[in-house]
Amino acid sequence: MPHSLRPAERGAGAFGESILLIGPGAALLIGAFLFPVGQILVLSIVPPEEGLSIWTNFARFFEDDYYLRVAWRTFRLSVIITLVTAMIGFPLAYVVARTPRVVGYTLLLLTVLPLMTSVVVRTFGWIIALGRGGPVADLLSLAGLGARDATLLHTETGIVIAMVQVLLPFMTLTTLGVISTIHPHLEEASRTMGAGFYRTLRHVVLPLSVPGLVSGSLLVFALSISSFVTPNLVGGVRLPVMAGAIYQQATSTLDWNFAAAQSTLLLAAVLGLLIPYLALTRRRHG
Amino acid sequence: MTHLSKGALVAVAASLLAGTAMAQETFVINSFGGAYEEAHRRLVIEPFEQMYNVEVEVVTAYSADALAQLRAQAENPQFDVIHFSGGQEVTAAAEGLLAPITPDQLSNYSQLYPFAVEGLEQGQGPVYSVAVLGLLSDGEAAPTSWNDLFSASNGEDVAIADITNTYGLLTLLMLNQVRGGTLDDIQPGLDAVTELLDNGAQILSSSPEFQQAFAQDATSLAAYAQDYAYTLQQAGLPIDFVQPAEGSPGIYITANVVAGRPNEELARAFVDLSISAAVQAGWAEALRYSPTNSTVELPVDLAGQVVYGDEAAANLVRFDPVVVNAQRSDWTDDWNRAIAQ
Numbered sequence: 145m146p147h148s149l150r151p152a153e154r155g156a157g158a159f160g161e162s163i164l165l166i167g168p169g170a171a172l173l174i175g176a177f178l179f180p181v182g183q184i185l186v187l188s189i190v191p192p193e194e195g196l197s198i199w200t201n202f203a204r205f206f207e208d209d210y211y212l213r214v215a216w217r218t219f220r221l222s223v224i225i226t227l228v229t230a231m232i233g234f235p236l237a238y239v240v241a242r243t244p245r246v247v248g249y250t251l252l253l254l255t256v257l258p259l260m261t262s263v264v265v266r267t268f269g270w271i272i273a274l275g276r277g278g279p280v281a282d283l284l285s286l287a288g289l290g291a292r293d294a295t296l297l298h299t300e301t302g303i304v305i306a307m308v309q310v311l312l313p314f315m316t317l318t319t320l321g322v323i324s325t326i327h328p329h330l331e332e333a334s335r336t337m338g339a340g341f342y343r344t345l346r347h348v349v350l351p352l353s354v355p356g357l358v359s360g361s362l363l364v365f366a367l368s369i370s371s372f373v374t375p376n377l378v379g380g381v382r383l384p385v386m387a388g389a390i391y392q393q394a395t396s397t398l399d400w401n402f403a404a405a406q407s408t409l410l411l412a413a414v415l416g417l418l419i420p421y422l423a424l425t426r427r428r429h430g
Numbered sequence: 431m432t433h434l435s436k437g438a439l440v441a442v443a444a445s446l447l448a449g450t451a452m453a454q455e456t457f458v459i460n461s462f463g464g465a466y467e468e469a470h471r472r473l474v475i476e477p478f479e480q481m482y483n484v485e486v487e488v489v490t491a492y493s494a495d496a497l498a499q500l501r502a503q504a505e506n507p508q509f510d511v512i513h514f515s516g517g518q519e520v521t522a523a524a525e526g527l528l529a530p531i532t533p534d535q536l537s538n539y540s541q542l543y544p545f546a547v548e549g550l551e552q553g554q555g556p557v558y559s560v561a562v563l564g565l566l567s568d569g570e571a572a573p574t575s576w577n578d579l580f581s582a583s584n585g586e587d588v589a590i591a592d593i594t595n596t597y598g599l600l601t602l603l604m605l606n607q608v609r610g611g612t613l614d615d616i617q618p619g620l621d622a623v624t625e626l627l628d629n630g631a632q633i634l635s636s637s638p639e640f641q642q643a644f645a646q647d648a649t650s651l652a653a654y655a656q657d658y659a660y661t662l663q664q665a666g667l668p669i670d671f672v673q674p675a676e677g678s679p680g681i682y683i684t685a686n687v688v689a690g691r692p693n694e695e696l697a698r699a700f701v702d703l704s705i706s707a708a709v710q711a712g713w714a715e716a717l718r719y720s721p722t723n724s725t726v727e728l729p730v731d732l733a734g735q736v737v738y739g740d741e742a743a744a745n746l747v748r749f750d751p752v753v754v755n756a757q758r759s760d761w762t763d764d765w766n767r768a769i770a771q
Contacts, residue, residue, distance in 0.1 A: 210767055271639065276586075276648035295648070298632065381592040381633050382771045392766075395498040396594045397759040398521070 181411070187404035201405035211389070211406075218386040219413075221300060222369040225307045229364045230357055232308065233315030237356075238349060240316070241323040252320070256313050263310060267377045270306040271297060274378065298380035306378045307368055314367065315360040322356030323349065355425070362421055366414045386410055456487045457696060459511040463490040464637070465661055469716040473709050478700055493518045494594060500527050500688065507690050510697045515561070515683045516596035520755040522686065523553035529689040529697070531555060536702045538723065543743055546682075546705070546722035549751075555686030558704040559719040560746065562656040562737050563600045563679045565672045566640075570650045576608045576674045580622075582651050585629025589643055589652040592635045593765040599758070600679040601653040602765065603749050608676050613753045616761060620768045633769060637661075644669060655681065660718040660735065671735075680737070680746040683719070714738075 189198040197203075205211045236255065240248040258266055273280050274296040281294050296302040326349060334344040372387035379385065384392075386406060393403035459475070461467040467490060475486050489509070491499060497518040500509060504527060514522070522528050530553040533539045539547065539556075546557040565573045571582060582588050591598030606612075606619025627633070632649065634640055637658055643649035644667050656678075659671035685704040687697040703709060710721035714728055720737040721728075728738055737743055 210770065213770070268638070268642075271642060272646070275642065275646050277646040376635070377639075381594075381635055381766075382627075382769050384766065384770060392594060392762070395494040397762050398498070398501070399759065 184404045184407050187401050188408045189405075190401050192401060201402050202409070204402060205405060205409065214384050214389050215386055215409075217300070217383065218369055221303060221307075221375070221385065222365050225304055225311065225368045226361050226365045228304060228308050229311050229315045230361055233312055233360060234319055234350075234353065234357060236312075237316045237319035237323050237353075238345070240320055242328070252316070255316050258309060259313050263373050264377075266310065267306060267374045270302070270309075270374075270378050274302045274305070297378065298382060300379065300383060303375050303379040303383065303385075306374050307371065310371075310374055311364045311367055314363045315357075318360035318363060319353055319356040322353050326352045358421065362417060365417065369414060370410060457484050457511075457693065457700075458487045458489060458509050459700070460489045460491040460496045460509060460513055462492060462513070462515070465717060469713065473712040473716065474700070474704055478703055481703075482696060482699065484696065493596065497522055501525065507688050509688045510691050510693060511700045512686050512688055513683060514686065515681050516599070517682070517751040517754055517758075519549060519554040519684045519686050520552070520751045523549070524755075527689055528553055528555065529687040529691075529694050531687060531698060531701065535698050536705065538702055538705045538707070541707060541723045541725045542705060543722050543724055543740070545743070545748065549684065555684045555701055556705050557682045557722045558685050558701075558710065559683040559713050560722060560737060560743075561681040561683065561719055562673065562746065563597055563604065563653065563681065564656055564659075565674055566644075566652045566654050566659050566662070567670050567672060568644060568650045569668050569670060573651060573672050574675055576604060576653075576676050578674075579605075579626060579631075579651065579653065580629070582629070584650075585626070585631055587648075587650040588626060588629065588631040589634055589640065589649040589654075590623070590626065590631060591640075591654060592633050593762050595635055596681050597654055598633070599754070599761070600681065600749070602761070603754070604653075604676075604679050604747065607747070613749060613757065616757075616764070620764060623765070624768055627769060641665060641667075656720075656736070657718045677745065677747040678737075680720070680748060682748070682751075 188201055191198060191200040205215075236251065240251050240255075242248075243251070272278055275281070276295040276297070278295070278297075280296060284294055296305065330348055330352070331344050334348045335341075339347065370387050372385075372391055375383070375385045376388045376391075387410070390403045390406045390410070393399045393406070461470045461475075467488065471488070475488065478484070479486055489499075493514040493516040496509075496512055496514065500507065500512060500522060503509075504525075507527075512522070512528075519528065523530075531550055533547070533550065536556065542556060550556065565576075565578065567573055570587075571578065573579075579588055579590075590601050593599050593602060602616065602619045602623060603613070605622040606616045609618035609622050611618035632643065634643060637654075640649070640652055640654055640658065641662055644652070644662060645665075656671050656673075659669050662669040685701045687694055687701060691697065705723060707721075707723045707725045707727075710719075710723045711726045711728060713719040714721055714726065714732060714736050718735050720743070722743075724740065726738075728736070733739075737746060
């Protein structure tokens, strides 16, 4: 490394530089994330009446069948959404990585394009598409698969469809990053040794893509378990998910302490997944 | 390098300070978005800006969100005037978030119907518009009673609003009253809603969802607001509004002065302008909101499309806002449990 500085010089300069580089991010993280999250943690342990245990708000959640059902739906849907996104996102990322640039970039653009519109606008599109008398119902009835009155609006299937569209770019981009680092020679070697296309995909590309798939899945899971606009609009009020329930308690019933307790549980669920993953990847890489 | 990072810190701090300084100079209100906000700008906000040479910043926030924001900002309020359509002024006033207004501070006070200024003593702002809840029909059904919701030929064609929407709360209370319930016991109302859902009815949260449902023929009968029926007609949909025989609850829209802001006098001037006869006539004409100012004069065809005149105004069903606010949270919980699948 002929162009690198001597250790002493690098030490002095790098410190100032690091502070400068990390400053805006750190300020934003502290001001816009750590501080409010801290407030939520404090709110969540304030019991509704003085003298009660600090766990009162949490106990209320676990003792109530209604909230447990909401939590179960949130978790179940997030798992399904993550699986479906991975099943669509992996082949898509592979195609983007291995086709000529123009085709790949066009596909990528089409995947990322929805991110350029507001989530509310996109979701409202789904309301129209999935609703009674909407194009999806029309298609299904043309294909003889259901009445024209049939609707996917206000169903869990509808939530999954709309969420997969919203979250697909996150899975595709993350997986694409890893697949593009897999050298095509590995696949060529596998093919020369007599493995077919699918066998190569299954035994060479897929195992090597696991880090991308895992981080993509974590991202998609964390985003879908905490998502609120799409499940609320497409799923409707009769299929509440946790983020929607929290929003309602914060704005409508004004029960901030209970809302904070639920937010804390949601955060704990996401961290419960992230921390083992970080620990695992650290062991692998260093 | 260290002096550079200090410089950066100073720059960040300076921009933050500049932000707060600027925020204090503008006059901030909330409005309800869409066509409402457009009319709000034309009728009140822009004339106000010219009269008082002030710049008004409009934050789009429905009543529940607006109250949540107001509470969160209790220490450092960011709104000057706040508008509520769901009775949130009762809570806000009780929590000391609003600055009380006295009759002598409003030049248009004496022109308002008594119901519009009832809340002033409790520290709430005056009612400047009334929206009326009734039945919206696409012409296939010709409803006359709240009970027609239950006898619709196709139960799936019926839509009502969610309880987080003020119209949904009032639908629940009105059905409750029709079924013999009282504000102390809303079980008959909840049973009525469950019956509608068992028939296949949909629950929608927001106004655009109602428009979409009517436009796609997913709904032919809905419990919703008179002004929104007019919005749908303007959008080309053949929607009729019916005030059922049992009566119609009103949605009382208030303009309130926020406590702890530097310019309360200007805020009161804004409220005073909001309740003036000219502005209220404008609301009736633009969006079919019913006036609360007794001196408003409307042409005959327009008068038939709003609740107009002393007698009609007195016939509106009003549920005690104090009880409603005290119970809202429990009712929301009961409602959620009743409707969840």
